[in-house]
Amino acid sequence: MAKKTLVEANINGEVVEFLCEPRQSLLECLRDVLELTGSKEGCLTGDCGACSVLVDGRAVCSCLMLGVEAQGKNIRTVEGLADGTTLHPLQQKFLEHASLQCGICTPGFLMSATALLERNSNPTEAEVRYALAGNLCRCTGYDKIVRAVLDAAGSIRSGVKTSRAA
Amino acid sequence: MEGTTSNGKFKVIGTRPIRHDGIDKVIGRAKYGADYAFPGMLHGKVLRSPHAHAKIKSINTAKALKLPGVKAVVTAADLPEAANRLEQAGEMAINPHYLSMNILARDKVLYDGHAVAAVAATSPHIAEEALKLIEVEYEVLPPVMTVDAGMKPGAPILLPDLRNREEGDKPTNVAQHYQFKRGDLEAGFKAADFVIEREFNTAMVHQGYIEPHNAVGIYNADGQATIYCSTQGAFDVRSLSAQVLGVPVGKIKVVPAEIGGGFGGKTTIYLEPLSVLLSKKTGHPVKLVMTRSEVLRASGPTSGSRIKVKMGATRDGKVVAAEVWMAYEAGAFPGSPVGAGAMCILAPYTIENLQIDAYDVVVNRPKTAAYRAPGASNAAMASETVIDEIAEKCAMDPLELRIKNGVREGSPQVVGPPFKRIGFIETCEAIKHSDHYNSKLTGAHRGRGVASGFWFNAGMQSSATVNIHTDGTASVVTGSPDIGGSRASMAMITAEVLGLAVTDVRPVVADTDSIGHTDVTGGSRVTFATGMAVYEAAQDAVRQLRERAAKVWEVKPEDVQLVDGAVSVKDTASFEKGEGKTPMTIKELATKLARTGGPITGRASVNARGVGPAFATTLVDVEVDPDTGKVQVLRCTIAQDVGKAIHPSYVEGQMQGGTAQGIGWGLNEEYFYDDKGVLRNTGLLDYRMPTCLDLPLIETAIVEVPNPGHPLGVRGVGEVSIVPPPAALANAIYRATGVRMTETPMSPPRVLKEMLKKRTGEESQSAAAD
Ligand code: FES
Ligand code: FES
Numbered sequence: 001m002a003k004k005t006l007v008e009a010n011i012n013g014e015v016v017e018f019l020c021e022p023r024q025s026l027l028e029c030l031r032d033v034l035e036l037t038g039s040k041e042g043c044l045t046g047d048c049g050a051c052s053v054l055v056d057g058r059a060v061c062s063c064l065m066l067g068v069e070a071q072g073k074n075i076r077t078v079e080g081l082a083d084g085t086t087l088h089p090l091q092q093k094f095l096e097h098a099s100l101q102c103g104i105c106t107p108g109f110l111m112s113a114t115a116l117l118e119r120n121s122n123p124t125e126a127e128v129r130y131a132l133a134g135n136l137c138r139c140t141g142y143d144k145i146v147r148a149v150l151d152a153a154g155s156i157r158s159g160v161k162t163s164r165a166a
Numbered sequence: 167m168e169g170t171t172s173n174g175k176f177k178v179i180g181t182r183p184i185r186h187d188g189i190d191k192v193i194g195r196a197k198y199g200a201d202y203a204f205p206g207m208l209h210g211k212v213l214r215s216p217h218a219h220a221k222i223k224s225i226n227t228a229k230a231l232k233l234p235g236v237k238a239v240v241t242a243a244d245l246p247e248a249a250n251r252l253e254q255a256g257e258m259a260i261n262p263h264y265l266s267m268n269i270l271a272r273d274k275v276l277y278d279g280h281a282v283a284a285v286a287a288t289s290p291h292i293a294e295e296a297l298k299l300i301e302v303e304y305e306v307l308p309p310v311m312t313v314d315a316g317m318k319p320g321a322p323i324l325l326p327d328l329r330n331r332e333e334g335d336k337p338t339n340v341a342q343h344y345q346f347k348r349g350d351l352e353a354g355f356k357a358a359d360f361v362i363e364r365e366f367n368t369a370m371v372h373q374g375y376i377e378p379h380n381a382v383g384i385y386n387a388d389g390q391a392t393i394y395c396s397t398q399g400a401f402d403v404r405s406l407s408a409q410v411l412g413v414p415v416g417k418i419k420v421v422p423a424e425i426g427g428g429f430g431g432k433t434t435i436y437l438e439p440l441s442v443l444l445s446k447k448t449g450h451p452v453k454l455v456m457t458r459s460e461v462l463r464a465s466g467p468t469s470g471s472r473i474k475v476k477m478g479a480t481r482d483g484k485v486v487a488a489e490v491w492m493a494y495e496a497g498a499f500p501g502s503p504v505g506a507g508a509m510c511i512l513a514p515y516t517i518e519n520l521q522i523d524a525y526d527v528v529v530n531r532p533k534t535a536a537y538r539a540p541g542a543s544n545a546a547m548a549s550e551t552v553i554d555e556i557a558e559k560c561a562m563d564p565l566e567l568r569i570k571n572g573v574r575e576g577s578p579q580v581v582g583p584p585f586k587r588i589g590f591i592e593t594c595e596a597i598k599h600s601d602h603y604n605s606k607l608t609g610a611h612r613g614r615g616v617a618s619g620f621w622f623n624a625g626m627q628s629s630a631t632v633n634i635h636t637d638g639t640a641s642v643v644t645g646s647p648d649i650g651g652s653r654a655s656m657a658m659i660t661a662e663v664l665g666l667a668v669t670d671v672r673p674v675v676a677d678t679d680s681i682g683h684t685d686v687t688g689g690s691r692v693t694f695a696t697g698m699a700v701y702e703a704a705q706d707a708v709r710q711l712r713e714r715a716a717k718v719w720e721v722k723p724e725d726v727q728l729v730d731g732a733v734s735v736k737d738t739a740s741f742e743k744g745e746g747k748t749p750m751t752i753k754e755l756a757t758k759l760a761r762t763g764g765p766i767t768g769r770a771s772v773n774a775r776g777v778g779p780a781f782a783t784t785l786v787d788v789e790v791d792p793d794t795g796k797v798q799v800l801r802c803t804i805a806q807d808v809g810k811a812i813h814p815s816y817v818e819g820q821m822q823g824g825t826a827q828g829i830g831w832g833l834n835e836e837y838f839y840d841d842k843g844v845l846r847n848t849g850l851l852d853y854r855m856p857t858c859l860d861l862p863l864i865e866t867a868i869v870e871v872p873n874p875g876h877p878l879g880v881r882g883v884g885e886v887s888i889v890p891p892p893a894a895l896a897n898a899i900y901r902a903t904g905v906r907m908t909e910t911p912m913s914p915p916r917v918l919k920e921m922l923k924k925r926t927g928e929e930s931q932s933a934a935a936d
């Protein structure tokens with residue numbers, strides 16, 4: 001077995017240390033080592049976006065990054081999106097618009113959309129589509145996802161930083 | 167709109183509450199199959215054939231077993247012989263003998279990716295390394311990749327024991343020939359003013375769910391096994407695994423995890439028996455998860471096909487005769503959806519004279535599985551483009567032609583009895599009156615196309631229990647895995663019947679030991695059949711609540727009614743005010759249950775009859791790039807008869823999702839095999855499913871023509887939306903370019919080739935005229 005490396009990273013606001021094999025992807029480390037199974041595996045080739053997380057604020061396919069590369073990085077996963085029991089506006093709008101059906105793509109969409117809205121809180125529909133083009137959803141036809149992201153952008157702009165789930 | 171149900175009749179049904187499992191899914195807490203982990207768990211991997219067709223001469227696992235960390239290896243020798251007979255499993259029939267051979271190849275491998283052996287090790291990486299140490303000796307045989315090749319006299323035979331009724335004892339690749347006939351075909355064609363005859367080829371496509379197949383198997387020393395997996399049908403996993411493992415169903419419990427899409431592809435088994443077998447050998451829980459390339463190579467896509475359609479019509483647009491020949495790729499084992507395709511291909515139209523011949527052909531491709539309205543999309547691609555051509559010939563609006571020939575209540579079905587109340591014409595009318603249809607499409611290389619589709623929908627068995635809790639809330643327990651939001655609709659039906667708020671009802675999807683038998687989440691049957699069981703279980707609870715109130719008030723149960731979540735005595739004249747007979751809410755009554763007879767559990771099991779078939783009509787605008795042949799979808803609207811929309815948002819979601827899949831099928835998706843029969847596009851980069859850049863917003867028109875066979879009018883909404891899009895796109899491409907596409911996918915090179923052919927044809931014609 002390959003020797004393990006100690007990695008230190010900030011994950012969802014907590015400094016975390018974990019041991020990983022050099023061949024393990026960040027996705028594997030999150031899911032199997034840190035038990036953060038919110039990030040999903042759909043392809044392991046960077047094509048589906050189900051594993052998207054934020055690394056220093058940018059959306060990244062965690063299946064394409066090695067766990068050891070997380071050293072010293074700031075990582076946010078879907079588990080870190082809500083503030084306690086208060087949902088992020090994107091999470092709330094995904095629920096209100098019925099933007100998830102099976103829900104397997106949802107964590108990835110939420111993270112890619114977070115990255116978009118944090119750099120542009122007033123995107124056009126086309127900008128939303130470009131930002132989400134790396135995330136596949138097979139259930140929804142994307143209609144309600146695009147609408148939810150536009151709506152969440154609206155509530156972020158109008159100052160509703162977070163909203164409580166019903 | 168005519169046919170719209172009972173607005174105002176319902177309080178909860180027809181509203182759009184937030185789904186009960188929603189928060190878990192947006193915060194990443196929901197547990198899908200691959201998310202389960204147990205102490206001491208091992209990881210399994212499957213060795214797969216690199217050949218499309220080969221004899222297995224030997225398998226040597228010794229080296230693999232010596233690799234540190236490897237705990238067990240299994241091959242077909244570890245599986246018992248399974249019964250050789252057809253059994254219904256969900257929407258498709260399954261033969262346990264062939265099923266077992268698909269789980270692990272016995273003497274032959276029959277497709278690129280066919281499972282040959284499985285390994286359990288302490289990490290997935292070690293299991294993967296071990297696969298390379300298993301030595302398999304093959305004798306490679308010529309592959310049979312198309313229905314034409316499979317049906318040719320003297321074709322290599324895949325399954326030496328396969329026979330069909332017509333060919334007697336001759337080995338064959340044709341597993342079945344179905345035929346449907348009505349009227350007098352010859353006379354029909356004679357009565358026609360013109361006849362159109364076309365041939366179509368459609369490519370094999372995959373359901374493309376984002377979550378790969380997974381299973382965790384735990385075998386206990388007492389012989390009991392538990393399987394955690396993402397499946398559309400926990401009870402089917404149990405019975406199919408039991409058959410493959412040669413144990414009674416009572417020895418297996420299946421816990422359905424959350425499921426990341428299925429669309430028919432997760433109605434059968436691949437990894438589940440292997441996880442149990444490896445667990446039995448090692449004494450540890452064993453988890454297996456497919457990679458994406460395994461999903462594409464070795465799970466069940468749906469059939470590619472070759473279809474010939476000949477239709478005769480009169481000048482005024484009456485279709486008078488139709489002859490269809492269709493052959494579908496079954497994959498390595500019999501059981502393509504060609505029978506269903508045959509029953510769907512002409513279903514929207516009343517055609518007096520018809521004959522349909524349908525062939526199920528085994529080829530060296532993965533065994534096909536159900537995919538959303540199995541068999542209907544490729545069929546509609548053929549028939550609906552010919553219908554479009556007839557409309558053009560008659561200079562009729564294609565919707566008018568459909569309305570003129572379309573089936574209504576009382577029209578004959580292709581097989582059997584006349585249609586009951588259906589909503590086909592209503593879907594055409596809804597499109598006719600849509601904003602989209604009434605807008606102008608302008609610009610070069612643009613075209614608008616329309617097509618319709620039919621799907622039966624399914625009934626089958628479902629069970630439900632409704633428990634009244636001591637605080638007056640309720641839980642509804644079913645065995646239907648929730649793929650698209652069905653927990654919400656089950657809770658809504660319960661809330662409607664009990665008069666509770668939907669937030670006071672908690673929906674639960676139970677394992678196979680905790681609820682009565684329930685067939686697959688598939689066939690658009692959950693809201694229909696499980697919904698029927700839930701409706702009846704809730705009624706059973708209501709009956710018991712009335713009895714309890716009657717006991718408290720010392721009146722007859724018939725005199726008690728439940729209205730808006732409160733029981734009261736019906737006849738207010740005999741109502742002694744102040745004597746404890748004021749109406750009681752369920753919450754108040756619930757506190758008295760222990761004293762009036764104990765807990766209340768409403769129960770129901772149904773073998774649901776009264777299925778309402780579904781129709782959809784899709785309208786699409788495209789722009790075709792004249793230089794590359796790329797088709798961009800500009801606008802899309804679907805009208806679908808759903809009977810009654812329980813949760814309109816999720817109904818729209820089904821309509822939009824099916825449309826998106828149909829667009830992928832029509833424009834990009836295909837299985838691409840090389841001449842050795844090896845799949846060359848085994849990743850999502852090359853198996854190109856639509857992204858949100860490929861699609862516009864998808865407009866929906868929910869048509870509600872209530873199904874008379876269901877207490878709430880439900881028809882089932884999950885499938886028919888995928889049927890019209892390929893044909894609608896082909897018709898739109900024709901309007902944009904003048905080219906009739908007869909092959910799917912209508913990918914840029916194919917469209918460009920046809921456009922160039924047309925251009926050079928036109929040029930040579932004008933050169934000849936000069
Ligand atoms: S799993 Fe990482 S992009 Fe698909
Ligand atoms: S909701 Fe199922 S893949 Fe997106």
